[in-house]
Amino acid sequence: MGFSFVLAVFGSTIAIIVIMGFLLYYFAVDYRKGLLGDTNSALPKTESNTMLSRMRRELSFSAFMMDDSKSIGIRYIVTSIVLFFIAGLAGIGMRLSLWFPNPSFLTPIQYNILLTAHGTLMLYGWAVGGILGLTYYLLPTSIKLRKDSLGTVSSIMYWMYLVGALLLIFSKSTATWYFYYPVVDQLTASGGGSYSFGGLIGVMLILTATITACIIFLKMIFIDRDKSIRLSSLPLFAWSVVSTAFLIISSAPVSMIADGFLIYDLINPIFFQGANGTALAYAIMFWFWGHPIVYVAVIPAFGLIYELLPRFTGTKIYSYRAGVLSLLLLMVLSGTVWGHHLFNSGLGTVWDLIFSTTSFIVAIPSAMSVFNWIATMWVGRVRMSVPVLFIINAIIDFIIGGVTGVMLGDVGVNQLLHGTYAVTAHFHFILLGLTTGMAFATFYVLFPTLTGGRNYNIPMAKVHFYLTSIGTWIMSGFWLVGGFAGMPRRVAGYFGIFQTYQDAAAIGGVVLGIGYLIFLINFLYSAYKPVETGTGNALEEEAVA
Amino acid sequence: MNKTTPIAIFIVVLLAAGGSFIWFVESSGSSGSTNFSATYNSTQLIVLYANAEGWNYNSSHPNPTLYEKTHVLLEFKVIEQDNLPHTLTINPGINESSTNTVLSVNIPAVTGSVVWVNWSFANPGIYTYWCEVHPETMVGKLVVNSTSSNSTNASVVSSVPPQVTNLISYSSSVHYKITVRDEDDEVW
Numbered sequence: 001m002g003f004s005f006v007l008a009v010f011g012s013t014i015a016i017i018v019i020m021g022f023l024l025y026y027f028a029v030d031y032r033k034g035l036l037g038d039t040n041s042a043l044p045k046t047e048s049n050t051m052l053s054r055m056r057r058e059l060s061f062s063a064f065m066m067d068d069s070k071s072i073g074i075r076y077i078v079t080s081i082v083l084f085f086i087a088g089l090a091g092i093g094m095r096l097s098l099w100f101p102n103p104s105f106l107t108p109i110q111y112n113i114l115l116t117a118h119g120t121l122m123l124y125g126w127a128v129g130g131i132l133g134l135t136y137y138l139l140p141t142s143i144k145l146r147k148d149s150l151g152t153v154s155s156i157m158y159w160m161y162l163v164g165a166l167l168l169i170f171s172k173s174t175a176t177w178y179f180y181y182p183v184v185d186q187l188t189a190s191g192g193g194s195y196s197f198g199g200l201i202g203v204m205l206i207l208t209a210t211i212t213a214c215i216i217f218l219k220m221i222f223i224d225r226d227k228s229i230r231l232s233s234l235p236l237f238a239w240s241v242v243s244t245a246f247l248i249i250s251s252a253p254v255s256m257i258a259d260g261f262l263i264y265d266l267i268n269p270i271f272f273q274g275a276n277g278t279a280l281a282y283a284i285m286f287w288f289w290g291h292p293i294v295y296v297a298v299i300p301a302f303g304l305i306y307e308l309l310p311r312f313t314g315t316k317i318y319s320y321r322a323g324v325l326s327l328l329l330l331m332v333l334s335g336t337v338w339g340h341h342l343f344n345s346g347l348g349t350v351w352d353l354i355f356s357t358t359s360f361i362v363a364i365p366s367a368m369s370v371f372n373w374i375a376t377m378w379v380g381r382v383r384m385s386v387p388v389l390f391i392i393n394a395i396i397d398f399i400i401g402g403v404t405g406v407m408l409g410d411v412g413v414n415q416l417l418h419g420t421y422a423v424t425a426h427f428h429f430i431l432l433g434l435t436t437g438m439a440f441a442t443f444y445v446l447f448p449t450l451t452g453g454r455n456y457n458i459p460m461a462k463v464h465f466y467l468t469s470i471g472t473w474i475m476s477g478f479w480l481v482g483g484f485a486g487m488p489r490r491v492a493g494y495f496g497i498f499q500t501y502q503d504a505a506a507i508g509g510v511v512l513g514i515g516y517l518i519f520l521i522n523f524l525y526s527a528y529k530p531v532e533t534g535t536g537n538a539l540e541e542e543a544v545a
Numbered sequence: 546m547n548k549t550t551p552i553a554i555f556i557v558v559l560l561a562a563g564g565s566f567i568w569f570v571e572s573s574g575s576s577g578s579t580n581f582s583a584t585y586n587s588t589q590l591i592v593l594y595a596n597a598e599g600w601n602y603n604s605s606h607p608n609p610t611l612y613e614k615t616h617v618l619l620e621f622k623v624i625e626q627d628n629l630p631h632t633l634t635i636n637p638g639i640n641e642s643s644t645n646t647v648l649s650v651n652i653p654a655v656t657g658s659v660v661w662v663n664w665s666f667a668n669p670g671i672y673t674y675w676c677e678v679h680p681e682t683m684v685g686k687l688v689v690n691s692t693s694s695n696s697t698n699a700s701v702v703s704s705v706p707p708q709v710t711n712l713i714s715y716s717s718s719v720h721y722k723i724t725v726r727d728e729d730d731e732v733w
């Protein structure tokens with residue numbers, strides 16, 4: 001991307017026009033008035049924000065101009081969905097290019113750009129962003145928020161997240177989502193590229209936004225919740241947010257410090273380069289956050305299952321206490337297992353065994369949750385509506401992903417499977433089935449509210465479910481088998497013996513893509529439907545209409 | 546909900562996903578995918594000491610002129626000698642140019658640091674290798690001749706002028722021994 005003066009002038013002119021248009025619009029249109037009426041919109045901002053955040057709010061672009069929690073939630077939800085589709089298309093592109101053993105329509109550089117974009121955008125943009133969105137949207141009603149303050153901070157943090165995501169897209173880094181040192185600093189065309197600057201700064205911006213949002217969540221839960229809700233009856237979703245927030249606040253800064261050193265290293269490499277043995281230091285600091293982030297992507301999904309299951313089975317959750325215990329144990333234990341990503345990096349046998357043991361132990365709270373859900377479904381009567389299908393699929397996929405995770409956590413097995421598609425299969429089962437599946441299940445639950453009283457088309461939603469469920473199985477399943485046969489991950493081409501697995505997985509990827517496209521079409525279709533139901537939803541009975 | 550909202554979001558998603566995909570795979574200007582390391586059938590190790598006074602300053606031939614062949618994987622082992630920041634930058638032509646580089650890597654400013662970088666040239670010609678921090682002192686020529694097809698290893702060796710053989714230890718296979726400093730052996 002050569003620097004062009006004309007382009008810079010042209011680009012900044014357009015940017016200024018867009019920003020001025022936005023500001024004019026912002027000052028001309030007063031959405032508060034429309035939503036709250038004349039008298040209430042004149043209240044101080046914290047109070048009117050609190051009223052706004054108690055309402056059932058629908059999707060609207062005015063969310064980008066207000067800063068109550070629900071509006072911020074809508075912003076994050078919309079943005080993260082867009083990022084999901086960007087990263088998803090990148091994933092499908094990689095899959096299709098791997099149809100033939102030799103690199104086909106993607107050169108290795110292009111493949112690595114897509115790989116990095118897919119990994120970073122899926123994790124930081126979709127998983128983290130989607131979770132922030134759902135939390136901002138659901139938390140105020142679930143804990144009957146008394147005071148919705150700090151809206152300005154949340155708003156600024158959203159814009160930082162957006163700029164970070166744009167930087168991740170524009171950077172075209174090839175350093176993968178690890179940004180490991182030697183790779184990040186190869187200034188050749190085929191190396192990590194000086195583009196890594198943009199990617200690293202993007203990650204830093206997103207992490208800053210995430211940490212700040214988590215502090216705000218903790219403040220909401222522990223200080224500003226309604227006094228009628230005791231800690232002992234706090235909704236399980238709120239507990240999952242507590243667990244996630246502590247996890248993020250305690251681990252993300254370590255990775256940010258490492259990223260800061262790394263950015264300096266790109267100018268003058270003195271911190272993490274190989275010769276003085278500190279390349280491993282970056283890896284350690286990265287994984288100290290790198291493992292928690294994967295649990296950050298699942299714990300809120302756990303919370304959503306805990307909230308949704310009772311509503312669709314007509315019983316209470318089988319054991320509330322076990323649920324809380326499991327969520328809090330996950331918070332503590334998943335901070336202790338990061339070394340299982342470095343079994344082959346020379347931490348030493350003793351450390352390897354310690355991290356292997358903690359990895360086995362972390363399966364216990366995960367299994368506690370799984371059994372809790374199964375017991376709840378066992379006791380109650382399950383109605384097979386679309387969200388329930390997603391929940392059941394999420395539980396099954398999480399079991400597969402968890403079991404393969406424990407297998408990977410064995411030092412010996414890890415020697416064989418590290419760096420193969422078995423790892424990729426392990427986490428796609430969970431991230432597709434549980435994280436993404438629960439996010440979409442929640443979107444379906446919130447559908448009438450978000451669209452102002454419109455229903456989704458149920459057959460289409462079922463097709464979406466079956467395609468994504470089957471697609472996940474085909475893709476991750478064949479990756480798993482291929483991985484056990486030694487199929488290496490992160491390559492733009494491969495040995496011919498693996499072609500069966502790769503081609504089957506490519507079909508799975510396409511099936512997944514069609515499934516998500518059908519969700520989008522279903523959503524588009526709702527625009528042409530009349531308002532047919534109330535705007536209530538199962539998750540927010542208490543909200544005022 | 547406004548009826549245009551889903552339509553707008555639908556269009557935004559399609560444009561963003563498609564646009565980003567094109568952006569990701571579009572070859573990027575001068576440093577784009579045109580600059581591939583070429584295919585190779587043999588490898589050659591080149592050891593360079595990075596010193597602000599000149600490449601290999603402490604040897605008998607500072608800033609040596611290197612004679613190489615196309616389609617040979619050149620494995621540059623760059624060793625830091627003076628605690629100063631350096632780069633190994635290679636560009637076509639007899640003049641230094643930082644815009645049209647074949648490769649450019651940073652060398653860590655800690656004495657003893659080793660950076661490996663591999664490249665194989667597709668096109669014969671005269672190239673310049675230099676350090677972007679010390680362009681005056683650290684600069685040398687890299688002459689790349691074309692390989693006649695299936696040239697044997699021996700002929701490659703014999704084509705290297707005698708004065709540089711002491712800098713280039715030839716290895717005929719991809720395997721070579723990486724010497725690890727003692728401190729690196731400790732178990733963490």
Ligand code: HEM
Nearest residue numbers: 294298340341359363402405406408409418423427430431
């Ligand atoms: C039962 C608990 C789990 C255990 C014991 C476990 C174990 C492991 C191990 C040992 C690896 C490293 C494999 C290797 O590179 O050799 C790994 C990788 C990974 N795990 Fe898990 N895992 C568990 C749960 C999860 C969950 C819930 C997620 C969330 C989605 C997850 C996401 C990932 C990801 C994304 C990677 C790969 C990171 C990368 O290299 O890009 N894991 N897991």
Ligand code: HEM
Nearest residue numbers: 088091092094095119122127176177431489490491509512
């Ligand atoms: C739309 C469906 C998806 C498809 C077709 C897909 C496909 C792929 C492919 C082909 C790879 C590269 C494998 C390799 O070369 O090693 C990959 C890696 C990865 N995917 Fe996905 N994926 C999908 C969904 C997701 C989701 C929902 C997430 C997370 C929330 C995710 C997170 C990742 C991560 C973290 C990596 C590792 C990147 C790396 O190795 O640096 N993917 N995916």
Ligand SMILES: [Cu+2]
Nearest residue numbers: 291338340341
């Ligand atoms: Cu992990």
